[in-house]
Amino acid sequence: MLEIKNLHASVDDKEILRGIDLTVNAGEVHAIMGPNGSGKSTLAHVLAGREGYTITDGQVLYEGNDLLALPPEERAREGVFLAFQYPVEIPGVSNMYFLRAALNTIRKHRGLDEIDAMDFLKMVREKIKLLEMDETLMNRPVNEGFSGGEKKRNEMFQMAVLEPKLAILDETDSGLDIDALRTVSEGINRLRGPERAIILVTHYQRLLNYVVPDFVHVLADGRIVRSGGKELAHELEEKGYAWLEESGEPAASGSVR
Amino acid sequence: MATKPETIESMVNQEYKWGFITDIEADTVPAGLSEDVIELISTKKGEPRFMLEWRLNAYRHWLDLEQSSAEPTWANIHYPAIDYQSIVYYSAPKSDKDRPKSLDEIDPELLRTYEKLGIPLRERELLSGVAVDAVFDSVSVATTFREKLGELGIIFCSFSEAVREHPDLVRKYLGSVVPYTDNFFAALNAAVFTDGSFVYIPKGVRCPMELSTYFRINAKNTGQFERTLIIADEGSYVSYLEGCTAPMRDENQLHAAVVELIAHDNATIKYSTVQNWYPGDKEGKGGIYNFVTKRGKCLGKNSKISWTQVETGSAITWKYPSCILQGDNSVGEFYSVALTNNYQQADTGTKMIHIGKNTRSTIISKGISAGRGQNTYRGMVKILKGAEGARNYSQCDSLLLGDKCGAHTFPYLEVKNSTAQVEHEATTSKIGEDQIFYFRQRGLSAEDAVSMIVNGFCKQVFRELPMEFAVEAQKLLGVSLEGSVG
Numbered sequence: 001m002l003e004i005k006n007l008h009a010s011v012d013d014k015e016i017l018r019g020i021d022l023t024v025n026a027g028e029v030h031a032i033m034g035p036n037g038s039g040k041s042t043l044a045h046v047l048a049g050r051e052g053y054t055i056t057d058g059q060v061l062y063e064g065n066d067l068l069a070l071p072p073e074e075r076a077r078e079g080v081f082l083a084f085q086y087p088v089e090i091p092g093v094s095n096m097y098f099l100r101a102a103l104n105t106i107r108k109h110r111g112l113d114e115i116d117a118m119d120f121l122k123m124v125r126e127k128i129k130l131l132e133m134d135e136t137l138m139n140r141p142v143n144e145g146f147s148g149g150e151k152k153r154n155e156m157f158q159m160a161v162l163e164p165k166l167a168i169l170d171e172t173d174s175g176l177d178i179d180a181l182r183t184v185s186e187g188i189n190r191l192r193g194p195e196r197a198i199i200l201v202t203h204y205q206r207l208l209n210y211v212v213p214d215f216v217h218v219l220a221d222g223r224i225v226r227s228g229g230k231e232l233a234h235e236l237e238e239k240g241y242a243w244l245e246e247s248g249e250p251a252a253s254g255s256v257r
Numbered sequence: 258m259a260t261k262p263e264t265i266e267s268m269v270n271q272e273y274k275w276g277f278i279t280d281i282e283a284d285t286v287p288a289g290l291s292e293d294v295i296e297l298i299s300t301k302k303g304e305p306r307f308m309l310e311w312r313l314n315a316y317r318h319w320l321d322l323e324q325s326s327a328e329p330t331w332a333n334i335h336y337p338a339i340d341y342q343s344i345v346y347y348s349a350p351k352s353d354k355d356r357p358k359s360l361d362e363i364d365p366e367l368l369r370t371y372e373k374l375g376i377p378l379r380e381r382e383l384l385s386g387v388a389v390d391a392v393f394d395s396v397s398v399a400t401t402f403r404e405k406l407g408e409l410g411i412i413f414c415s416f417s418e419a420v421r422e423h424p425d426l427v428r429k430y431l432g433s434v435v436p437y438t439d440n441f442f443a444a445l446n447a448a449v450f451t452d453g454s455f456v457y458i459p460k461g462v463r464c465p466m467e468l469s470t471y472f473r474i475n476a477k478n479t480g481q482f483e484r485t486l487i488i489a490d491e492g493s494y495v496s497y498l499e500g501c502t503a504p505m506r507d508e509n510q511l512h513a514a515v516v517e518l519i520a521h522d523n524a525t526i527k528y529s530t531v532q533n534w535y536p537g538d539k540e541g542k543g544g545i546y547n548f549v550t551k552r553g554k555c556l557g558k559n560s561k562i563s564w565t566q567v568e569t570g571s572a573i574t575w576k577y578p579s580c581i582l583q584g585d586n587s588v589g590e591f592y593s594v595a596l597t598n599n600y601q602q603a604d605t606g607t608k609m610i611h612i613g614k615n616t617r618s619t620i621i622s623k624g625i626s627a628g629r630g631q632n633t634y635r636g637m638v639k640i641l642k643g644a645e646g647a648r649n650y651s652q653c654d655s656l657l658l659g660d661k662c663g664a665h666t667f668p669y670l671e672v673k674n675s676t677a678q679v680e681h682e683a684t685t686s687k688i689g690e691d692q693i694f695y696f697r698q699r700g701l702s703a704e705d706a707v708s709m710i711v712n713g714f715c716k717q718v719f720r721e722l723p724m725e726f727a728v729e730a731q732k733l734l735g736v737s738l739e740g741s742v743g
Contacts, residue, residue, distance in 0.1 A: 048698050051690065076700035084698075088691045092713025101709065102699035109700070141713070142695075158699065 001026045001197050002047075002067075002166055006058035009046050016042045018222035019058070024166070027194040031208055031233060032201045034219035035241045040201045041085060043219070044170040047199075048082040049075050062166070076102075077109035079165030083155040083172050090142035095154070096124065098142050099161055106162060127160045130190065132183050148175040156187040167191065168199045173207035185210030205237035289342040292316065295448055298347045302417050302451075305424050315437035315447030328441045332604040333633040333665055334573050336546060339511060346449045346482075405465070412457040413468055416484050419455035426457055430488055434517040434554045434581070442513040442575075443550045446482050450515070453484035458493040458524075467723055469498040483514040489524035491557065496527040498726060512571075514549045522557030522584065529722055530578075531730055533570035533737075541600025541629075544572025551578035552608075555587035555616075563590040564607070565721040567730045569737040572601060577635065579608035582616035582644075589618040592718040594730070596737055597630025597662070606636035606667075611644035611677070620651040623715050626662035627738055633665040640677040647677040655685040656714050658707065658738070708735040 002024040009017040016039045024030050034040050046053050047060065049072035060067040067075060090098065104114040115123070128135055133153050143151050152172055159167055169188070173181055188198065188211045200213060208216070208230065216232040217224045220241070226232065236243070286294055295316050299309040322328070323341065406413055412423060420427050437447035458464055489495055512534070518526050528551075537544025547570075553562035564578040580589025591607035609618035624632040638649045655664035666683055688710055696706035712719070712731050719727045 050694055072694065072697040073700055073702050076698050082698050084695070088689070088695045090692055090695065090710065090713075091686070092716060093709050094713075098696075098699070098709070101705065102696075102701055105700040105705075162699070 001063060002199075003061040004058070005060070007043075007046070007055070007060060008057035009042060009053045009055050011042070011053055015056070016053075016222055017046065020219075020222070020224060022217065022224065024197045024199060026165075026197055027192075028215065029192060029198045029200065029211065029213045031213035031216045032199060032219055033203070033205075033216060033233065033236060036203070038219045039222045040203075040219055041170055044082060044085075044168050044199075044201050047075075047168055048072060048080065073105075077106050081159055081162060081164030081167045083152075083159060083167065083169040085170040085172075085174065087143050087146075087151040087155055089144045089146075091144050093142050094139055095142050096138045099124075099158055102158070103161055124161065127157060131157050131160070131187050133157060149177065149180045152176055152184060153180065153187075156184050160187060160191065163191075165195065166197050166199070168201065170201045171203060172200070173202055173204065181207065182210060205233045208233045286345065286347045288345045290316070290344070290346055290449065294346055298449060298451065301347070302420070304420055307424070307428055308420055311432065311437070312448050315444050316449075318438055319441065319444035319448055322441050322444060329575075332575050332635070333631065333667075334575060334602045334604050336573055339546075341445075344481075344511065347451060402466075409462050409465070410459040411462060411464055412455065414455055416450070416453040416455050416486070419486070423455070423457070426488065427455070427486070430486055430517070430519055432517075434519060434552050435515050435550050440550060442548045443515055446484060446513045446515045446550070450482040450484040453486075453514070455485070456487040456495060456497065458489045458495045460490045461492045462490075463493065464495040467496045467498050481512045483512075485514070485516040486519075487517070487526060487528070488519045489521060489526045489560075491521045492523045493521075494525045496529070496723065498529050498531075498723065500531040500533065510544075511546050512548065514551075516549070516551040516578075518553030518562055520553065520555050520557060520560035520562050520584075520587075523559045524557060525561040525563070526553060527563045528553070528565070528578070529726060530564075530566040530568070531726060531733065532566065532568045532574070533733060535572075536570050536599065536601050537572040539599050541572070544601070545570065546573045547571035547576065548573075549576040551576065552581065553579070553589070554581045555584050555589060555613075557587070558584040558613070559586045560584050561588040561590075563588075563592075563721070565590075565592040565718065566594070566605075567715075567718070567722070567733070568593070568595040568603060568605060569733055571603075574601075574603040574605055576605045577607055579610070580618060581610045581612065582618065582647075583612045584616075585613040586615045586617075587613055588616070590721075591618075591620045591622070591636075592721045593622045594625070594715045594718045594734070595623070595632055595634075596625040596734060597627070597632045598737055599628040599630065601628075602631045602633075604633040604635055606634045608637040608639070609649060611638075611640045611647040611649070613644060615646040615648075616644055617647070618649045620649070620653070621717050622651075622653045623718055624653070624655045624664055624666075625658070625711060625714070625734075625738075626655065626664050627658040629661045631663045631665070633667065635667045635669075637669040637671070638679055640672045640674050640679065642673045644674050645676050647674060649677075649679045651679075651681045653681075653683045654714065655683075656711065657685065657687040704735070704739065707738055711735075711738060 004020050004022040007017050007020040008015065020043060032040055042053065055068055100120050107114060124138060128138065131153050137146065137150060137154065143154060146154060152175065155172065172184060176184060185207065192198065200207065200211060213230055216228055216230060218226040218236065286297055292313060295312050296309065299312055435443050437444045456468060487495065487497060518528060520526050534545040534547055555562055562580050566578060568574050574595065578591060582589050589609050593605065595603045595605050597603050606622060607620055609620065620636055622634045624634055626632040632655065634653045636651060638651060640647045651668060653666050653668065655666065657664055664685055668681055670679055672679055688707060692710065693703050693706045697703060711734050719730055722730060
C-alpha cells in the first residue's frame with residue numbers, strides 16, 4: 001500500500017529525514033518509535049502533505065502512485081488520514097458540519113452519493129458511543145475549548161467516520177490518561193482490518209500494550225535504525241533509546257527520557 | 258436572486274408599467290451642479306414647490322460646506338478628490354442604442370461571477386445592462402402584488418411617485434431623520450436625488466411580504482443619488498430588503514444615497530441590505546464609492562428598528578446605519594458583515610443614540626479583511642441624560658486572511674446617565690495555515706476551508722437575514738473571497 005524509498009526531507013535547509021525506507025502493506029500495523037527530534041512527526045507531516053517541507057530525494061508510492069505529487073486534500077480523498085498530535089481549533093464551524101462536509105467530499109471522490117443528514121446523525125451516534133465521547137461535543141465548534149483528551153478522541157472519532165485506508169496517528173497517546181488511552185486504543189483496534197494499514201507514531205511503549213503492532217521501527221536522526229516485531233518495543237522500554245547507541249547503531253540525537 | 262421562485266424572476270424581468278420613467282423625456286443636462294440644474298431636475302420630475310425649495314436649501318448648504326472644504330475626512334479611507342462639477346446629475350435612462358448588444362461585450366470576469374452565483378441567463382443580461390428584448394411573461398405578477406398591498410393600505414412606490422401622489426406624507430417626514438444639514442453627502446443627495454423608494458405601512462398593519470427593490474424593477478435606474486423613506490405607523494411591521502447579491506455594472510463612480518426610517522409606537526422596521534456594487538479590479542482600479550447615510554428614528558414607545566447589512570462590494574464603503582432611540586423602551590439593532598478584498602476599503606459601523614427610558618441597543622459587527630483590504634469598524638453609543646435604564650451590547654469581531662490586509666476598530670462611548678449599562682467586546686483572529694491544512698487533510702479544499710470558517714464567523718449576522726437572502730449571502734462571501742487563499 002505504502003512504499004517509502006530513500007526519503008530525504010528538510011525544513012529551512014536543515015535535513016530532518018535522511019533516507020527513510022519503509023514498506024507498509026494493507027492489514028498491517030506499524031509502530032514508529034524514537035526519541036524527540038528523531039523526525040517522527042516530520043515523517044507523518046510529509047506523508048500528509050503539510051507545507052514547509054522540502055523533499056530533497058527519494059519517493060513515496062501509495063497504491064502504486066506518486067503520493068508526493070498530490071495536494072493534501074487529494075491524498076485525504078484517496079484515503080490517507082492523519083490524526084494530529086495537536087488538533088487545531090476551528091471557531092464557528094460545528095464539529096458535525098465539518099465532518100459531514102469532509103465525509104461527503106470523500107464519498108463523492110469515491111463515486112458514492114452524499115450521505116443525508118438523518119443517516120449521518122445515526123452513524124455519528126453509533127461511533128460516538130463507542131469512543132465514550134460526550135455527544136454535546138458534536139454541536140460545538142471543531143476542537144474549540146476541548147480538553148487535550150477530548151481533542152484526541154475527536155481525532156479518533158473523525159477517523160472512525162471517514163474510514164481511511166491508511167491512517168497515520170501522530171502521538172495520539174500523548175496527554176491521555178489511562179482510561180482515555182484504553183478507549184482510544186479500542187477505537188484504533190476496531191479499525192484494524194485486512195484492507196487498512198495503520199502507522200502509529202509514538203514516543204512511548206504503553207500504547208502498544210493496547211494496540212499490538214505487527215512491526216516496530218526505531219527512528220533516530222532521520223533514519224530507521226532498527227526494525228523488528230512487537231518485542232522491540234518492550235526492549236526499548238526496558239533499556240531506553242540509549243541502548244541503541246551502545247549496541248553500535250547510529251546515534252540517536254536528543255535527550256532520552 | 259438565483260434561489261428565488263420563478264414568479265419573482267419573471268417579475269424582475271418585466272417592463273415597468275407605472276410610468277415615472279416613461280414620462281421623462283430622454284435627455285441629459287450638462288455636467289456640473291447649479292441652481293439651474295436643480296430646478297431642471299425638479300421640473301422634469303413634476304415636483305411641487307416645497308420639494309424644489311427643499312432641494313435648493315440643501316444645495317446652498319452643500320455649497321457652503323464645499324467652499325469651506327467640509328467634505329468629511331475623518332474616515333479611514335483614501336481616495337482622490339472628487340470633482341463635483343464633472344458629474345452629470347441628471348440623465349434619462351440609457352437608450353438601447355448605447356447599451357452593450359450582447360453578453361459578448363461584457364467583462365468576462367463579471368460573467369464568471371454570475372456563473373458562480375448561479376444567476377439565470379436572462380438576469381445576467383439585465384444586470385450587466387444588455388439591451389434586453391422585454392417581451393416576457395404577459396401575466397403581471399407585479400400588478401397582483403401591488404393590488405394586494407393596496408388592499409391593506411400599504412404604499413410602496415417610487416419616491417417620485419410618492420412626491421406626486423402623497424405629498425403630505427413626504428413633506429411631513431422627508432428630512433426628519435436625516436436633515437440636509439446632516440453631512441456633506443446627505444446635503445448633496447437632498448439637492449440632486451433622482452429617485453428611490455417610498456413605503457408607508459398604516460396603523461396596525463403587518464406587511465404580509467418582504468418588500469424588496471426586486472419588485473420595483475425601475476430601481477435599477479435610480480442611479481447614483483437614491484433616497485428611501487420608510488414610515489411604519491403605530492403597531493405596524495415591515496421587513497424591507499435592499500440590494501442584490503449579483504454585482505451590478507454601473508457607470509457612476511460616486512453613490513451617495515440616503516435612507517430614512519421612522520417607527521411610531523409599537524412599530525417594527527427590519528431593513529436588510531446586501532451590497533455588492535462593483536469593487537474595482539484586482540489592482541484596485543475603478544469601483545464604486547459608496548457614501549451612504551442611513552438612519553432610523555424610533556419615534557414611538559416600544560418601537561424597534563433593526564439594520565442588517567452584508568457589504569461585500571464597492572471600492573470604498575462609508576456607511577453607518579444608525580438608530581435614534583427616542584421612544585421609551587425602543588430597541589435598535591445593527592448586524593453587519595463587511596468584507597474587503599484586494600484594494601477595497603470599508604469604514605462602516607453604527608450610531609445608537611439613546612434618548613428614551615429603558616432603550617436597548619445591540620451591535621454585532623463582523624469585519625473580514627483579505628488581500629490588501631482595509632476594514633474599519635466605527636461605532637458610537639451615546640446615552641443621553643434622560644435615558645434611564647438604557648442598555649447596550651456591542652460586539653466587534655475582525656477576521657484577517659493573509660498579512661497584507663488591515664482591521665481597525667473605533668468604538669466611541671458617551672454615557673451621561675449612571676443607570677445605563679454598556680458592554681463592549683472585541684476580538685481579532687486570523688485564519689491560520691494550520692487551520693487550512695486541517696481542512697485539507699480531511700479532504701476539503703482550501704477554498705472550502707475559508708468559506709466554512711468565514712460563514713461560521715458571520716453566522717450571528719446571517720441568521721438575522723430573511724432565509725433566501727441568507728443563503729445567497731453565504732454564497733456571495735465565498736465568491737468574493739475567491740483567490741484570497743493559496
